[in-house]
Amino acid sequence: MVYLTRKAEFAASHYYHNPDLTPEENQRIFGKCNNPNGHGHNYTLEVTVKGEVDPRSGFVVDLKQLKEVLHREVLDAMDHRFLNKEVPEFSVQIPTTENLAIAIWQRLVSKLNKAQLHRVRVYETPDLFVDFYGEA
């Protein structure tokens, strides 16, 4: 088994707010991130796939295909977007780094052929990242 990681970057804005909570609770839990005008990050995404090396091509995955899927399913939808307003998952879920990693996993997992998705890692800043392995 060999693991391959592809990196991508995107910039997006978001804010954290749960309409079921009072304004005071929202403020306490989310702090500055509760500002409804949003704020932005340069996200770094690392997608790791795994598989056996194909004896004919020497590849675990066709990197060209992986790049295409990544662009179509994730970057086109999220780069330079307001996540709360423009990405359907986040009309209900809060666009935290955790939920972002899960949403990206779900967008990719069924679209990859041959290689198996192993991990989605999302850096919100160099000091904070979330890993999602598809665990229930």
Place this chain on the structure above:
Amino acid sequence: MKAHLTRRYMFSASHRLHSDAMSKAENAATYGKCNNQYGHGHNYALEVTVSGPVDESTGMVCNLLDLDRFVQREILQRFDLENLNNRAEFIETIPTTENLCTAIYDILQRGFTHAHLDKVRIEETMMNSFEYAGE
């Protein structure tokens, strides 16, 4: 759904690697420059990884404010700009980055209750790093 969250912190500290159980020559051979009696320092990068189900009402594994507050109070205040050899944690053990990893892991494991602790990773320099997951 279960996610793993990693937060990175920086702190600077000095240490001297020296074992009273070894002779002078053995200390010099084992620790090399790190045995210098006046000590030396590093800018450490600490990565704390916690995991758990993503809370539906907050979208979080644990509130970052809680983690930051805990690490600030229990780890950074204890070690940042200190001489590690003088700290209670290193009375019995040598302040190698291995032992620093396990000491920080123990502090988090005992005191941080908002999420499951996966592991502690420390970069001593850009060239070496250490991980401890409680094994």
